[in-house]
Amino acid sequence: MATRKPSGTSRNTREANPSAPAGVRDAVIVGGNRIPFSRAGKKYADASNQEMFTAALEGLVARFGLQGERIGEVVGGAVLKHSRDFNLVRESVLGSSLSPQTPAFDLQQACATGLEAAITVANKIRLGQIESGIAGGTDTVSDAPVAVSEGLRRALLDASHAKTLQARLKAFAKIRPSDLKPLTPATDEPRTGLSMGEHQAITTARWGISRAAQDEVALASHQHLAAAWDAGFFDDLVTPFRGLTRDDNLRADSSLEKLAKLKPVFGRGLAEPAEPTMTAGNSTPLTDGASTVLLSSAEWAAERDLPVLARLVDAETAAVDFVHGHDGLLMAPVHAVPRLLARNGLTLDDFDFFEIHEAFASTVLTTLAAWEDADYCKTELGLEAPLGSIDREKLNVNGSSLAAGHPFAATGGRILATAAKLVAAKAAETGRPARALISICAAGGLGATAVVESV
């Protein structure tokens, strides 16, 4: 693989991207590949994270003819991960058709893992440390690790450290029947003990988001995703896996009537007058899947006659104090976006597409409501005026997580590749640059956001 850096790079990219600091060049998005997402316990019930991520990589390699290529770095991760998967991404690379000399590392930032991986890869490219990189993520709820109890774990460790048979027996003697119960994986917030859904239910109630508004977001997600599949939008973004050819959570025939019939599952314990509004229909289901995105310098792509969809312009992460403060668990992107826009001299009006991850329909709606709220923008975000409204016609135009499903670490790659393809098509159609804003909320009060622009 060529690692040469053509001369004059920085000058050219400065012209192309005036907002980038000196000495930093563009990181472009060549394309992406994911496997269809599948509801937990269905098609991928016995597929491991490594198998899924390898499959996503193999589809990417095939699409772009990367067999034997030494990629600068492959970065990705999983939220629910076995301890044996300490080198999940590297092991996946070794099982792929990429050069075995391709370095890789695991990274994890809850549901923002995939986007954070892309930001990391893009920054390495921008600094000239690598010429190419693959970012991605994978998650399986079906093949999640099951841990042993603390008591059993302690006894096993003590026994393995014991030098004599007697000491070993003594260690085992400490095991109590209750220690034999396995611990099933939980995604509850460790500091509050509340599930993400219960957290969001509090936020939803505080912002007074109605059940009907949430169901409308959910319906639009299914309709948009179904239309995109039918139009062939995913023909060069998805490679089937284990006989699954489309996201199986997608309900093309969903309707407001059907969604309205579902019983609320979160927020049932909220104090009056709050009504529980969050159902299985307007919340994302547990999902298995994997995604990848190929990024590179413009030169690397040109040398290989690879297409370039867009560039990853900039990114911003944020966190909120949902434990002691009064902000909602999933409100961090609300904070990140104004900072990201200010740094790049942009407003919400400068975007053609908004990709706001639908952890819950109400997450999207509280995010939009917060940006429109003068008081919140002033007191929480420190803005003089509301950040503004967005044109709902530009929101998640090809569907998002409510319809596709949400394999935690795989969502970032899905959204990034979709956004890159959308801006490329828009720019080709209109003849002027197109831009997308990506916002992904994550557990732990985290959020990652990014700007993608056509080239």
Place this chain on the structure above:
Amino acid sequence: MTDSYTKAVNSGFTKTLAKKLGLPRPAILRRFRAGDPLTVGPVLVVSDDASTTDADALAKELLGWGLDVRRQPTDDARWGAVLLVLTETQRPTDVSAAVLATGSVLRRLATNGRVVTVSRAAADGDAPALAAARNGVDGFLRSLAKELRAGATGNGIVLTDGAAVDDTSALATLRFFLSARSAYVDGQLLPVGPADAETPADWDRPLAGKVAVVTGAARGIGAAIAKTLARDGATVVCVDVPAAGEGLARTANAVGGTALQLDVTADDAGRRILEHARTRHGGLDVVVHNAGILRDKLLANMKPAQWDAVIAVNLEAQLRINEQLLGLDGGDRVEGLRIVSLASTSGIAGNKGQTNYGYSKAGVIGHTRATAPLAAAHGGTANAVAPGFIETEMTASIPFATREVARRLNSLQQGGQPVDVAEAIVFLASPASAGVNGQVLRVCGQNLVGR
């Protein structure tokens, strides 16, 4: 896809038993491996008196390929091949000595040996005696091929329009018939015309530097075609419907090519294939129309969807893609495009329950002949390959008894492998084969039905 009978009668105790019982013993066919000799033994070149000059010219070429070439039948050799040159024969009585000389060595023809005739096609204006002599070779070769045993095959080169025996395309065809690449091609006479064909720098990598597209590449014969094209030097664009993407990625990664998930029935499929080949690989040289489907039903029970789907995928898609690649739709044109389409023996002899499939495959033969001059106008060719019984997942699903009968109904008494079809396609797609145009090459082990 195993043929356990063929295995059994070729090894161990069951081999002895089969011999004693006089059971038919299909041979293990020799297939191409880089570095193996072209033929399994010395080559005997015989001719009638009038064709001696042509026979000498061919013998010289064979020597140039490093073969052990003899001009006299002797008793000591285990013959790898017999080349019977009858290009200048004038009357039926002329061929007697040469034909009988060929016969005299057949008992010593090696396993997987070859008999290749070289003759001229009867043409309008030929004297009746000349036409008789020329056309006689057809019936002779087809009969002889049925007499050959132990994996040996008989095929003929039929020169047309004044083509010379040592034209590049005639030599490429001769090489194909002599080699293990034509393992399952038997009893076929292939017309070869004059053409400005280039001799490959390396006969083992005739497609070096070429870009080839294969439709239906996710599995089976399509995957074998992709692998064989890549083995012979081509960069391969693997095309299949998005739903077959998993197998497609596997094929593309195995051959170091690219995967293009595309439904060939899309209106702009040809343009999208061309755009992919040009932007990603700098051009397009070969297109192999392999994508095909079956919707078997007796015509009395045929539903519109079953008929229409087969016609759309197997026939209309090929037509539309060819129109777009050859610029017949007013668009951009690919120069020197080599088109190879998958026909089928069902399109030649017909098959019960396959009126739709038979129509589509006979249609392929029709459009191939009509496309040939259009392609030739810009330095290209259009040919078809008609596979007989090939051991694939599809044929493995045929009930046992039917399958056993179907796979034995040919001179080689066995089914072919996907690679056999692929070898024929690579041969037709190669630059050296430019003189073969508008032809349908059967890869059927000389199936008893059809020609």
